[in-house]
Amino acid sequence: MTCAPGPATFRLLDAYVGWDQDQQNVERIVGFTDPAGIRLAHSGSSPEGPTRSQLLPWFPDRRLAPGCQPCAWYLLAGARLTRRDECAGGWKPVWSRACDPGLLRDPISVAARGHRVAVVDSGRVLVWRNEGEQLAGVIRLGKASLAALAPDDEVLVARDGRTDLARFSSDGRWLGALPTGADGRVVGIRSGPCRSIWLLSEDNTGFHIHVSESGGKFNTATLGQLAAAIPPSSLVSAGDEGFCLTEPGHDGPVTSCYTWQGEPRPEEPPMPQQYERTGSMVTTKIDSGISRCRWHRVRVDAQVPTGTAVTVQIVVSEDDNYADSDWQTAPPGTTDFLIDQPPGRFLTLRLGMSGDGSATPVVSRIRLDFPRVTSADLLPPAYRQDPVADDFTERFLSLFDATMAEIDRVIERYPALLDPAGVPDRALPWLAGLLGLSFEAGWDARTRRALLKAAPALYRRRGTPWAIEEAARIVFGVTPVINELATDRRWAHTGGKGPGLGAVRLFGRSASRFRIGGSALGAAPLRAFGNPDSDPITEHAYRFRVLLPAGSADEKALRRLVERQAPAHTVGSVRTGGVGFVVGSRSTVGVDTAFVPLPPPVLGGLRLNRDGVIRPGPRGPRRGVSVGVVSAVGVHTQMS
Structure with a gap:
């Protein structure tokens, strides 16, 4: 120190x-209230930023909309809807003259998502599927100005003079209104991953970004958060004369500029200062x-x-x-x-x-x-009698004090770097490397932090059923059931207090393995190692099964986790549940099996109800399992 x-x-x-x-x-x-720090103001009407040119890659001009392909764009060229499908191609009408439905009158904005396209035109929103081949619905809504296509076949519409968003299905059904709490007017809407909705509003102070996660309340966001959530498009500029797209080419980025009618135009000069x-x-x-x-x-x-x-x-x-x-x-x-x-x-x-x-x-x-x-205060008074020399000594020793202070700061902060709850997300793999842990790509930061926190306890009890259950609970959020097969199979016991192994044999010699003079040829397995009397034990010794309900975890990921946590001398298997019992295997009700109603009976395409009666066949009604005949338990046989 x-x-x-x-x-x-x-x-x-x-x-x-x-x-x-x-x-x-x-x-x-x-930027006096921005945690990132203070900075020079933007030139123009939005000094706090971001500027409209910075927002263009995510909120383009309302006449433009990016398509499902990297280089695909839709453009409203007057009263025509055009599409640009190829990176090096021009703009072509979505409908030929012979197939043009003639629905567009005075379109003002276009939106696209996947293979759906929406156009706001004269107080209505037209929605097409298959990139304009099939008209899905017409939404009649006065003062509609913008539209966006969200997941689950949903359409979001902004209206002039209002800050909430109207929600419709693609066929025009009203789904309600979504309040945004934004000030000013809505000038851009985007739908992002995980059902997020991004909104751009404009007022007297400039542009503001808002985001709603999973249908929740809208909150203010930054341009950095928007860029991290949604990849930017290739739109780099837009003005009264046209717009420009910068896309990758064989020899580097290529900029293509077009008029608002889709005609090529010379490349714009560099943007002015920001x-x-x-x-x-x-x-x-x-x-x-x-x-x-x-x-x-x-x-x-x-x-x-x-x-x-x-x-x-x-x-x-x-x-x-x-x-x-x-x-x-x-x-x-x-x-x-x-x-x-x-x-x-x-x-x-x-x-x-x-x-x-x-x-x-x-x-x-x-x-x-x-x-x-400074450390000069620790020197004898004789070194500080001359004011000029004292000032020089303080400034000289301050250089070494600053270096030592940096070392002290690193030592003081080092315990914080080992805290899984405090380090940044990007430092989690480094911290896991110190503990010998490896993360899979699909694990989020919350799961990784939980594993790091539980690492000491998992290492102390590694290889035990508790450690496997705890690791699966942290990663998949559900506690599995572990069956140790050796404890479940009581081969040589007739009851809880009956004779044990070695006192009575409940299995025949021929059923264990092939013995000369004691087994029927073809009726016993051929094994040439070990003691035949220990077969019932070695059949299930050091073997266990991990059971999880259906749909609770990825079976391949769970199998990899079990292989890492299981002891080296054991063999583990993984089974996720289904909708019924597995014949010939042990089943745990509520874990790997579930009681579900039978499907409705259908005969010849006709669904039977409780008033339907089926007469028995020529062999009469069947009451049980018929030997030599394929029977389905619970359908045409019953246990009696």
Whole structure:
């Protein structure tokens, strides 16, 4: 540990504690409530971002809709619906002149999902299947502006002047309204994986993204969350003259531009700048609570892309009196420096950002350390008699103190890296490697964290029935039943207190294995190893069966799990349940079997009810199993 003589305190500037910004001295910097950090504002009408051009790959112009293939697109070219099927092809009408149904009058938006297509046209929504070959339904809804196709054959419709979404089936049945709670007007709808719905709204402050997971309440989301959930399309720009698509080619990305009529056009020039070129902010006076405080250090956590820069200036004062020449400016590119200012209770910080317009620096946190505490305080007083030498010694030893502090911080945080509940998802495989665990690709983060937490107990009891049951419960969410076959088969017992093995033989010698002079040829198995008297034991010794209800787990994944957890000298089998008993095998009711009603009787295509009567055949009614005749128990035979 470091040898600093006393504890030092610090003050954080971030979105959680607060940036203490002076609102009158903030210029072109936004994101003071964003945990990611503050940054340069976007140029244009949406300074907080994201901009409309950034959202185009996920929320295209309403006249465009991506199809089911990577390069397939639908375009409303006036009153025609066109489709682009091939990566290098043009736009062709969905219906030829001979097959055009003539339903489109004044279409305003198009949506597609899989092989379904929907068009909003003159207060109605037309829905087709098979990419326009079959009209599925017509939804009549006034002021309809946008439509989106969701899973389960559902259609979502946005209306002008309203923020809720109307829900219909593809054939036009009303399914209810879905409140969104969004401010402004809805300008984009997308359906994502796991029944999620993504919404884009616009108001006076800019664009806002909302998401509803599995039909739940809509919450505000970020562009990063949208990009992680839905892959972006190839649309890169859209304007009054047309739009452009950038798609992979043989020699790299290829950009194709078209007019809104589907005609090719020259490639657009590069997009203009997205961010402001400069921005600044000044904090209010930050109070240390210590009179004549010697402020120590400033640390800035920032991401500075190429072409951008961050500058930091500070001034320390005991009151409001300081001159412009009193500001201390950190060297360019420095994000960690010592404060070289006279003692004072208050500190004021000025932060500047700059860039070329294509990128912005992001400052996530600023840390101010005070008062000054260094290892120089442990030196004899003789080393600190000269004020100039004392200042140099403190600054010199601060270099080593900073290095030792980083080592201390790593040591302090190391136990947290071994906590399965606290580490990031991407660190879970690394943590599992320390414990000798291997994860399958289909396991989510919750399952992986649960396995890591239970790893000590699983290792201590590995190979026991409890460990196998617990591992299956964590991975598949259901507790299996484990049958040890040797304990279930009492071969040489006639009762609970009857004679045991060795006292009486309940199986014949010929049925065990082939014996010369004692077995009928062809009636006994040929085995040439071991003692024949131990066959009833070795038949099921060291063997067990794992039983799970039907549909509760993937049988192949469960078998791999059992192979890893089972002892090396055992043989395990896996069986998932069905809908009835398995003849010739042990069955556990409620685990691998289930009682279900019989299917309704059907005779010659006619379903029989309780009033139907079937007369017996020429051989009379059958009351039991007939020897030599195939019989189905419970259908035309009964147990009596």
